[in-house]
Amino acid sequence: MGVVSKEWPLSPxxxxxxAWTDAKDKGWEMGRMAVYGAxxxxxxxxxxxxxxxxxxxxxxxxxxxxxxxxxxxxxxEIARGTQTAPNSRAGKFHGINFPGQxxxxxxxxxxxxxxxxxxxxxxxxxxxxxxxWGNCAxxxxxxxxxxx
Numbered sequence: 001m002g003v004v005s006k007e008w009p010l011s012p013x014x015x016x017x018x019a020w021t022d023a024k025d026k027g028w029e030m031g032r033m034a035v036y037g038a039x040x041x042x043x044x045x046x047x048x049x050x051x052x053x054x055x056x057x058x059x060x061x062x063x064x065x066x067x068x069x070x071x072x073x074x075x076x077e078i079a080r081g082t083q084t085a086p087n088s089r090a091g092k093f094h095g096i097n098f099p100g101q102x103x104x105x106x107x108x109x110x111x112x113x114x115x116x117x118x119x120x121x122x123x124x125x126x127x128x129x130x131x132x133w134g135n136c137a138x139x140x141x142x143x144x145x146x147x148x
Contacts, residue, residue: 008140014075017132025116029132032114035121036129036137073137075144076128078113 013019023029047067054060112118112125120127129137134144 004140011135011139011142014131014135014143017135023132028116028119031119032127032129033133033136035119036133038121073134073141073144074128075131075134077130078126078128 017023020026051060051065054063054065112127114127114130118125118127128134138144
C-alpha cells in the first residue's frame with residue numbers, strides 16, 4: 001500500500017518470542033491480532049467519517065484535526081487473575097503489566113487476561129496484543145511504545 005518503504009528493514013523479532021513455526025496456540029494468537037486489527041479498522045473508519053463531515057461542512061481548509069493516543073504496539077502481556085489494589089476507588093485490578101502497575105478491570109466484569117483459548121473481543125475480556133504482535137504492530141519502528 002506504500003505505507004512502508006520496501007527499503008526499510010523489518011524490526012527484528014523480540015528474542016522472547018519464538019519464530020511463528022514454533023509458536024504455541026496459533027489460533028488464539030491469530031484471533032487476538034484479528035481483534036486488534038478490527039479495532040484499528042473501526043477507528044480508521046470513524047476518523048474517516050469525521051473528516052468527511054468536516055469536508056461536507058466546507059470547513060476543511062480552516063480545520064486542524066489532531067489525533068492523539070498513548071496506544072500502539074505494546075509489550076504488555078496482561079496477567080491472569082484478579083488482585084485487590086490498596087487505596088483504590090475501583091478496588092479490583094486485573095493482572096499486572098509490569099511490577100507495581102495494576103491494570104484496571106471494571107467491577108462486575110470477569111476479566112480473563114491473555115489466556116490462550118479465551119478469545120478477546122467481548123466485554124468480558126481484557127487482553128492485549130502482547131509482545132509478539134506489539135513488535136509486529138510497530139514495524140518498521142523498533143521495539144514497543146514504551147521506548148521512544
